[in-house]
Amino acid sequence: MNASLLQTLLASFETVGVSWELAENPIAARLALLSYLSELGRKDIVAWDPEALPLSDLKSAMADVGMRLHAIQRGHLEPEGMVGLTGADAALADSGTLVFVQGAGRSWLPGLLPLHHVVLLPVRRIFPDLRSWYGAWHTTRPQDVSRALLVTGLSVNDDIELHAHHGLFGPGRMHVLVFEA
Amino acid sequence: MTLADPQTRFMFHRMGSLAAASREKAWAATPDADALKARAIQARDRVLQDLPGHLARLEQAVRAQGITVVRANNAQEANRRIVSRLRELHAADALRNHHPLLDEIRVDEAARINNIRLTPLLLGDFLARLTDTHSGHPVWPIGHLTVERISEALRQHWRVPETYDPDRLASLVRMRLRRMLLRADVAVMGVNFAVVEDGLFVFLDNDGHNPSLLSLARHVILVLSIDQMVADLEGLQALMRVFALSAWGRPLPAYIAHLQQAAPPGVDGPQTLYLIIVDNRRSEIIAQGFGQALRCIHCGACHTTCPVYQQIGGEGYAHSPYTGPIGTVINPLLLKPELGAQQTFLCDAAGLCASACPLDIDFHGLRQAFRRRRAGQTRAGEDQRFIALWRYLIHAPRLFRPFWRRVTRHPNRSQPR
Structure with missing residues (x-):
């Protein structure tokens, strides 16, 4: 892993208003995640399918501390008060952009509907910039994952007097847990 | 609320100066600014110089992905297609995104006449409709309204508590919009860019209304103007960066949503996609030698510098959604001659629009050429x-x-005698 690429990414996250935490391995990452969610005091988490998350055994680890992972079910859930938990398919170091490719069990919605989004990012998924990620995506993407969402910072709307209001249709807070996988 | 009101004029000036300051700061922090602009211009011109070829390739790529594609020569035809598709889907209510093409063809009006409620999801568009006033700016539809005016409108319509806090006002509207969004079944969405080589549709915004619609609506009607194609991902990157820098003063939009095909079973997203490709005089504009006007990506940079727009607002542009300097260039070509020809005179020759435009549109030259042709x-x-x-x-x-x-x-x- 290129350390300068990681440093660039973390600096970019700060520029775009995204908080981060670095973990040395998946075990440390799992502990850091549980600790972060406990501090928030939230028990119900809307998330990708546990199999699609880049940390294994999360569901049982969370159940041990009384937390529950939910899938977003259309029409049955108002996830606004919950925390969204997803992985990220890539991160672009120069802009602090996170990439989410929609697929089975990997909806964009846990990263859009809750006001607070927590992202799990293995360091090997960091690309220098948009061009390098597009290059890789263009040659490898399979047809069934053709929907990619690039998110740079928080949801912001400045329609009213050009005042920046965060969290309109996306989250007003984002936290990225970066870990060595 | 009229332009005779000093506060409204002040708000237009305020919007212009804040937007210009953030745009200039963002471009100054872009190390490859000149090269980026050159790539973006090249990407636009490449498509405009061979529109039929790019259109044929895009249609082929999109059809191969199982998407229904139809063409509309003008606004009436586009609206007929949209309404007919909405009826097929039995949609009495639908949501739409923020897009100048949807305003150009007046799809809201067409839907209303056909008893279909088409609601704009962007907060600014929603409030513009509620207050029955529009700034004409492509990025800030209600940038000319004060919080007091917005608060008054919300109290009148919804009987909400009095507040002048922009965050509180935004939250009040957000609650309504989210309720509609969570029930969304059908969406009408203007496409920001279509990538020809991949048959890929791209949507840009900062608040996330586009990806939310693309996740929750089961049926999406895509509306694309023929000039908003881009040949490849290289050109797309340049145009997205230029748009974000000039429109919002940021290096990239907060949300870039890509869509290539309908969602397979078990995946969120639209189950059906229906693409309407709209010409509405654009081929004619190119054939007449005014193709450079179509380089415009509607970033609104020219508005924020134009002294005339800041004096007259969006009302002086013959009810066209294209206002400001780009309106004075596009409207004469898009509107009926008796309305359009006068538009070229909404200019005091300050020349600030040309220096603000990231795509180097020669506003003055195009207006002059139009006047000469018209005189002839x-x-x-x-x-x-x-x-x-x-x-x-x-x-x-x-x-x-x-x-x-x-x-x-x-x-x-x-x-x-």
């Missing part, structure tokens, strides 16, 4: 009509004699 057309038309009348009269002596007496009569000379 008018003269030629009058000459032709006169010759036709002359030919007719010289073969009809009973009509010719009184005509001749009349046209040769000197106004200051007494006539023989």
Whole structure:
């Protein structure tokens, strides 16, 4: 892993208003995640399918501390008060952009509907910039994952007097847990 | 609320100066600014120089992905297609995104006439409709309204508590919009860019209304103007960066949503996609030599510097969604001649628009060319009509004699009785 690429990414996250935490391995990452969610005091988490998350055994680890992972079910859930938990398919170091490719069990919605989004990012998924990620995506993407969402910072709307209001249709807070996988 | 109101004029100036300051700061922090602009111009011109070829390739790529594609030559045809598709889907309610093409074809009106409620999801568009006023700016539809005016409108319509806090006001509207969003079944969405080589549709925003619609709506009607194609991902990157820098003063939009095909079973997203490709005089504009006007990506940079727009707001542009300097260039070509021709004179020749435009549109040159062509057309038309009348009269002596007496009569000379 290129350390300068990681440093660039973390600096970019700060520029775009995204908080981060670095973990040395998946075990440390799992502990850091549980600790972060406990501090928030939230028990119900809307998330990708546990199999699609880049940390294994999360569901049982969370159940041990009384937390529950939910899938977003259309029409049955108002996830606004919950925390969204997803992985990220890539991160672009120069802009602090996170990439989410929609697929089975990997909806964009846990990263859009809750006001607070927590992202799990293995360091090997960091690309220098948009061009390098597009290059890789263009040659490898399979047809069934053709929907990619690039998110740079928080949801912001400045329609009213050009005042920046965060969290309109996306989250007003984002936290990225970066870990060595 | 009129432009005679000093506060409204102040708000137009405020919007312009804040937007210009953030744009200039963002471009100054972009190390490859000149090269980026050059790539973006090249990407636009590449498509505009071979529109039919790119259109054919895009259609082929999109059809291969199982998407229904139809073409609409004008706004009426586009609306007919949209309404007919909405009826097929039994949609009495639908949501739409923020896009200048949807305003250009007046899809809201077409839906309303057909008893379909089409609600804009962007907070600014929603409030513009509620207050029945629009700034005409492509990025900030209500940038000219004060919090007091917005608060008053919300109290009138929804009987909400009085507040002048922009965050509180945004939250009040957000609650309504989210309720609609969570029930969304059908969406009408203008496409920001379509990538020809991949048959890929791209949507840009900062608040996430586009990806939310693309996740929750089960049926999406995509509306694309033929000039908003880009050949490849290389060109797309340049255009997205230029748009974000010039429109919002940031290096990239907060949300870039890509869509290539309908969602397979078990995946969120639209189950059906229906693409309407709209020409609405664009081919004609290119054929007449005014293609450079279509380089516009509607970033609004020219508005924020234009002294005329800041004085007259969006009301002076013949009810076109294209206002400001780009309106004075596009409207003469898009609107009926009697409305469009006057638009070229909404300019005080300050030249600030050209320096603000990231795609180097020669506003002044295009306006001049249009005026010259119009003057030539008018003269030629009058000459032709006169010759036709002359030919007719010289073969009809009973009509010719009184005509001749009349046209040769000197106004200051007494006539023989």
